[in-house]
Amino acid sequence: MPNKFPVLQIHGNLNRTGVGIFDLMSGIGAHEVIVETPEHFLSLATMPLKAVEDVLWTYYLRLMDLKKDGRFKYVMIFKNEGEVAGASLEHTHSQLIALPVIPKLVREEIESASKYYEFKERCIFCDLISQELGDSRRIIYQNDSYVALAPYASRSPFETWILPKAHEPHFYPPKEKFTGLAEILQTVLKQMDRILDVPPYNFLIHTSILHDGMNEYYHWHLELLPKLTKIAGFEWGSGFYINPTAPEEAARFMREAKI
Amino acid sequence: MPNKFPVLQIHGNLNRTGVGIFDLMSGIGAHEVIVETPEHFLSLATMPLKAVEDVLWTYYLRLMDLKKDGRFKYVMIFKNEGEVAGASLEHTHSQLIALPVIPKLVREEIESASKYYEFKERCIFCDLISQELGDSRRIIYQNDSYVALAPYASRSPFETWILPKAHEPHFYPPKEKFTGLAEILQTVLKQMDRILDVPPYNFLIHTSILHDGMNEYYHWHLELLPKLTKIAGFEWGSGFYINPTAPEEAARFMREAKI
Secondary structure, X not given: OOOOOOOEEEEEOOOOOOOOHXXXXXXXXXXXXXXXXXXXXXXXXXXXXXXXHHHHHHXXXXXXXXXXXXXXXXXXXXXXXXXXXXXXOOOXXXXXXXXXXXXXXXXXXXXXXXXXXXXXOOOHHHHHHHHHHHHOOOEEEEOXXXXXXXXXXXXXXOOEEEEEOOXXXXXXXHHXXXXXXXXXXXXXXHHHHHHHOOOOEEEEEEOOXXXXXXXXXXXXXXXXXXXXXXXXXXXXXXXOOOOOOOHHHHXXXXXXXXX | OOXXXXXXXXXXOOOOOOOOHHHHHOOOOEEEEEEOOOOOOOOOOXXXXXXXXXXXXXXXXXXXXXXXXXXXXEEEEEEXXXXXXXXXXXXXXXXXXXXXXXXXXXXXXXXXXXXXXXXXXXXHHXXXXXXXXXXXXXXXXXOOOEEEEOOOOOXXXXXXEEEEOOOOOOOOOHHHOOHHHHHHHXXXXXXXXXXXXXXXXXXXXXXXXXXXXXXXXXXXXXXXXEOOOOOOHHHHHHOOOOOOOXXXXXXXXXXXXXX
């Protein structure tokens, strides 16, 4: 555990914002902004590695704290970097949104993983990691505990997933340490900054729902999408994504980046 | 039927574009670009009304032609206007993409409508139109055959739906005329240009799957979304949208626009 967090937290509540899902839920929720460093010109790619580790600790500790409120079913932890990716503040920051419902897309992923487990009696993400490490063409980077890869059906160029190699349903510090996760995350962000000239991006932690225990079917991971293509009519209407860059190519560029 | 189309058609095929859904489907499909006018500086909002009608006829006739190819299950008809909304050509144009599968989002909407029909024995869109016309707060514009409204759970500010008042599963010219549809579409686009200073936008025709006959549960409509907000981490991860503008407000602004 770190001794000190060089991280500010701004708390707030989700208000009714026009008409939307929150309208149906009496406005219960929490929205927190995590300011990742006091230095205005640093980013997760350029700050000291220890500071990235502290940001991950802050995600975890805030998640554990929000979990105490039984009204919350899911906490989204995400980052929008750059105006094009939807960042409304310039100073580097991440966000948490605690929700009283399980979002549709989260539910779909969890249900799919659960069906696969019923069918195969294995975690789909553990199978994916093992297959990708065997094939190696889509592997971007790995350290002892984590692997970064370009998913086979990448939705956009340079889509990158970071997964713990061990089966871990919830976002969690193994052996009380986030060192390995900080190292792989910063490495991938440095590679991306190098190859794509500091692109805007979104990342999102996909973790189990809050009170789902040590389930065997879900495996937390981080999905990172540089914002290089636009969501237009076709994507809006179909849910399909047009991706002009093969993930094998993207992974090779990332691996060969001089950082 | 119009005598003459002042409309060019560019045909092409969907190639394998990296890895994606098309990879799994042997690359069968069609992609067409409909150039709406030879005049570079006109838009659907500013061209003669008759030209808008011709564009709608072109959508319909291309749809009927593509329907003859039994491999296609669905045709998406959509328009991206403005670079921010994903338009890669500046000259005003629409697109058709014929697909050998029913897209996930289309299937979900059709299945929901079908479930509602099983439960209520009424079309959900007919019910919606009747309720909204009764309430009137979210009505933007109407003529004899069509209504334009701001949906109750609008995903983004000024989201606008245009629906035929009569039950019509497929995109279709009533009494062999698209005059009414051209008139309401152009009116709404003029209102939007006035209120939002010629915004980028996407629109998409939601119609039945190709070989589904005169079904009772689905009702074609056009969904128009000006691109005013950004899809960021929260929306990517949850499928929920944050909309700061109440649809009642948006509808009032649109109604009161001096066009």
